[in-house]
Amino acid sequence: MMKFLIVTQDMNIGGIQKSLLNLLNRISEENHNIQLRLFNKQGDYLGFLPSNVKVDDCGYFISAISDSKRDLLKNRNYIKLIVKIILMGFAKVTSPNFIYKMLFKLDKDKTEYDVAISFSQDNYTAVFSKGCNQYVTDYVTSNIKAAFIHSDIINESADIEDMRKKYRLMDAVINVSNSGKKTFDEIFPEYKSKSFVMKNLFNESEITKMANQSYGITNPEKSLKLVTVSRLSYLKGTDRILKLANKLKEIGFHDYVWHVVGEGTGEYESSRLRQWAKENNIDDKLIFVGNNPNPYPYIKNSDVFVFPTRTEAFPMVTIESLILNTPVVACRYSSVDEQITNNYNGLVIENNDDAFQQGLISLMSDGFRKIHDWTESLNSYSYENEKNYSEFNRIIGELEEKCRAHDRVDRK
Known part of the structure; x- marks a missing residue:
């Protein structure tokens, strides 16, 4: 049994969330210890999570900046809205990464995991639509750290240099398509050896x-x-x-x-x-x-x-x-x-x-x-579900073996 931490923005209706839900359903069948950490603990898909998946969040302030202004107004959560506006102002003076750094320190996870996964890639089109990669690389202790990429990074106004710094600290970068891996390898040839493909799962x-x-x-x-x-x-x-x-x-x-x-x-x-x-x-x-x-x-x-x-x-x-x-x-x-x-x-x-x-x-x-x-x-028509999940297990197994090899070298 392995201890997983999976970090993402929320469980609202969307393709990334549905992809995660399907992956959680498969991982949970193998009786792993699974912790799902949400920046904003909300969404229609929360009710569909497997019963053995534990869910928590990253604290009040991360929740405030991750919620939309529209939803905060709709729910009359005016204090959170004020907090979000103030922190957005600070982010423009400093940077979103700096704000995330300060807020993550308030709620640092001291648990040790076997596998920590950032399931939501950074979105550079909004001030606070990122942070999962930074959280996993800098504020989580885990033998294996991996990041998923669900978007076409060429067309997502990505900050390539910021991505380069964050992916340097990942053990694996998992693309959801062959074309996605091809693009990633062209932009980051130095990380080609740790980029993989695992297509989405479907129930x-x-x-x-x-x-x-x-x-x-x-x-x-x-x-x-x-x-x-x-x-x-x-x-x-x-x-x-x-x-x-x-x-x-x-x-x-x-x-x-x-x-x-x-x-x-x-x-x-x-x-x-x-x-x-x-x-x-x-x-x-x-x-x-x-x-x-x-x-x-x-x-x-x-x-x-x-x-x-x-x-x-x-x-x-x-x-x-x-x-x-x-x-x-x-x-x-x-x-x-x-x-x-x-x-x-x-x-x-x-x-x-x-x-x-x-x-x-x-x-x-x-x-x-x-x-x-x-x-x-x-x-x-038939979709290759089992093949894709086997690829996920193969990636994790390969990274586990690398960790064990490093441990053997360290002991020598």
């Missing part, structure tokens, strides 16, 4: 079970049924959906219904987008559902899954869609060819606004012919 039986649950929607039988499940934002291509819906209205194409499951902030809040659809008289065609911990009935009961994202590493939802025999139409991202076989179980479109519109309009005008062929192809 196929649970996905199928949840997809069969009632969800209270009756789609028109003859209409083309589309679905998108994603965070609502510019990076995820939500604006492309709005532009396409307007274009379809202009050309008089009305024979479709499109459910968009997910939530955003600011101009991309689902309530605002619902109002936009209503004002444009397409709210019966374009339906913004909001967040839902079970999006699978929407996916299963749709003809095609549409993924207009501008950047991804190895998205969970595309594989989940294929598992449910729903073909995927996606804008090209770094690992798309590892997931979708073009014109066999879906369609890969070049990643620009014009190509997205033209590709979808052409497909929708074609009716169901191509989609039917893709769906037939998915009858034989």
Whole structure:
């Protein structure tokens, strides 16, 4: 039995959190001692954690800076909001890394672990959307320290030199796609020997079970049924959906219904987008559902899954869609060819606004012919879950052996 510490931001609905949940389910089956440490102890997925996973947080101040201003206002947690604003001000004068350093010292973990994993890579697009790597490298005692990378680091405005310093202190850097490892090795050739690939895990039986649950929607039988499940934002291509819906209205194409499951902030809040659809008289065609911990009935009961994202590493939802025999139409991202076989179980479109519109309009005008062929192809689809989990065990085993070898050398 091994003692694991896994550190991440939260358990809100999202691809990284779902990937972690699936990994925890597998690790917990082997009766390891698992401690999950959250910067912000919240999220719909908390209720789905295995019973033998212990959960804690990094203290009040880390929780304050990790929560969003919107949620703090919504929950009327004004003291935490004031704390967050003050610390954001200090971070701009000093640096986010300095603030994390000061706050981590208030809650340093004295437990010794066999394996410590930073599951959320640093996000450099916001002041306080990082810290997991720093926490694991500097404030945790563990025989093995590893970091996961779930994003396309070229397209995430990353601070390469800051990443270089943090990954130097890791024993392993685990990418979730082959293309991700290739990019990492090109940027950090000095760390190539400790970079690995472990693709995300999926609980196929649970996905199928949840997809069969009632969800209270009756789609028109003859209409083309589309679905998108994603965070609502510019990076995820939500604006492309709005532009396409307007274009379809202009050309008089009305024979479709499109459910968009997910939530955003600011101009991309689902309530605002619902109002936009209503004002444009397409709210019966374009339906913004909001967040839902079970999006699978929407996916299963749709003809095609549409993924207009501008950047991804190895998205969970595309594989989940294929598992449910729903073909995927996606804008090209770094690992798309590892997931979708073009014109066999879906369609890969070049990643620009014009190509997205033209590709979808052409497909929708074609009716169901191509989609039917893709769906037939998915009858034989199988995801390599066991192979990917075996790779995780192989990585940990290899690092354990290196630790033992170092111990033997030290004793000599």
